[in-house]
Amino acid sequence: MRTISGDDVNKAVAGCTAALRPAVDRDWTAVGAGRLEWSCHATAFHMAEDCVAYAANLAGRAEDAYVPFAITLDEGTGNAGLLHVIETAGALLAAAVGTAPPGVRAFHPYPFRSADREGFAAMGIAEVLLHTHDIAEGLGLAYTPDEELAESVLTWLFPQVQPGPAAWPTLLWATGRGELPGRAPVTDWRWHNNLVLPADRVTLTGLRPAVARDLRLGGDGGLDWAEGGPYQGTRDACGSLVKAYEAGVHRPEFGVFALVRHEDGRAIGGMGFHGAPNEHGWVEIGYDLVEEARGQGYATEALRTLTNWALARDDVQMVFATIEPANLPSQRVVSRAGFTRATVEEGERIAHAEQGLEDGLQLYVRRA
Template sequence: MRPINGDHVTEAVAGCTAALRAAVDRDWRAVRAGRLEWDCHATAVHVADDLIAYAGNLAGRAQDAYVPFELKFLDEGTGNAGLLHVIETTGALLAAAVRTAPPGVRAFHPYPFRSADAQGFAAMGIAEVLLHTHDMAEGLDIPYEPPAELVEALLACLFPHVQPGPAPWPTLLWATGRGELPGRAPVTEWRWMNNLVIPAGRFTLTGLRPAAAHDLRLGGDGGFTWLDGGPYEGTREAASFLMKAYEGGVHRPEFGVFVLVRHEDGRAIGGLGFHGVPDEDGRVEIGYDLVEGARGQGYATEALRALADWALARDDVGSLFATIERDNTPSQAVVTRVGFVPVSGEDGTEPASGLLHYELRG
């Protein structure tokens, strides 16, 4: 499982154009693109339009709306071969924008959290290429199947809420309403999902994707530049739980794990997140840790307050709770400063457990 990058965009576009060249002499305007309402020519233009739009929004750092331009027209007389050249060109522009984007840069995209990073824009471009090449190939009756490793990476990046299936390509087709998967109901409505980021004063809470969680679980850095000594073991353990939820099909990214990325130097200084989704009463557990060199500077309080505010503003969350060891007085001070109060007894102690329990209600 690999994080998406600009090379993957190039790979996806090369596979698209190679497949469609087998039908370059056909009349694409006369052939419907699979289950779409568009013909194959309009679908190919749409792919090029999306690629240049994603490149433009990322390169232009769009914040509140798309950069106001579209690829509306081709030169008069442009044939299918020329259209494939346009797809190659716009794909190269997106790949370049992804490769040159500084770490942490995000730009506008409406769904679901109104922004995406370079990896997200690369993945969205790849999704457009793979899925619409499938649509056109289906209409033109030509073979097409992208590399399994590329599709696996795409699923982990943009479809973290979808349980991996027996093979990546059939799973992606099923998840986007283009095919069937044994044991799963047909999909009639779908959306991809970029990772969530939450501003938190001196740093950003950056939602952890499955590929990054997988790397952290195996002892890697998850694609982050950590402060010396990081990540702490608690973050690796949380990443492991995230992967188990993803593999089991019960991962909800908004209730996953967040890495604290400091603004001043771009370094990751800790992890913070949920132990699962809210229960039927809207109660959800929260946990956190910091790299040793970042402790004692108010970061944990700042991060916990930001995540608590975000969670308790939701309709499906009524309260947060935290479990802390009795001798961990610094962590007890953090939750107390944020407004958590002891529960389960006068001092919050679970009998004979040595643990303290705290709750914060909305």
């Protein structure tokens, strides 16, 4: 799988400085940056500020807020010096991404108050690509970034956005900077880092479309799997996630999660929802676990954590699971996680509302 890395940050910054350097002799403070209210100079400095802030949060493992410091430019710094600051800030972010261990997260407000090293890399790249576009537009310069970088930003930060015919125009549209045929203009947007839910002995790590695509195709998704993993159920669930993403109906918080064991950092299974809640607030959940991790309470712990998270939301009234009658271990897992066997009436209503449920399966439910 092609993951996103500090090298990509450096590549984005190199493209930025190459595009803007021909205009270093112009007055960037007197020219607006594209559709922004900032000048080109303020926008360029903002790029550097963000890269430094992301590097600081990731390197410092910030938990609840940005690390409390700011950078300033020396008086009299010209545009060439400002580009040097951007290069340096990008290098700091690339280094922080490159040295952060897998799974480490730090504070970022949108939307779940944390990001991992790939998320910080993607956010830094997004800032550089988009604001270079803004500045170039204001200065009348040509700028088209590497298409792979734009695609990486979309698949790592915009899982709710349906892919378009090309990544860069889609990213511009998704951030209110352009138009796409057949799509309404975007006036309000946020990127989405993945949801991560800690439990006692495992962490439920939300899988992004790029990771799900790799798992669907037989890869490891960049995860260190315990022997035998991932199971086909996880790969199939990732296939459904990718289909929803490509159709533009994926809800990232109701996707697929890898269960990562704290003691060794290995993925031991998958768990997730079969889509977003329906109009009744019902949502189906499923899971699998590698053999070596079974019988130790991991599935129960993860299921309880994910179900509690879902039922705390206003848009979820019931979580249900379907289990084969002969699968006694799974029935014990859901029972220990607080699910109860559905009544005949409940089962009929769920089966009627959720098309495609197989006959003969047992239904277990937990309500808000």
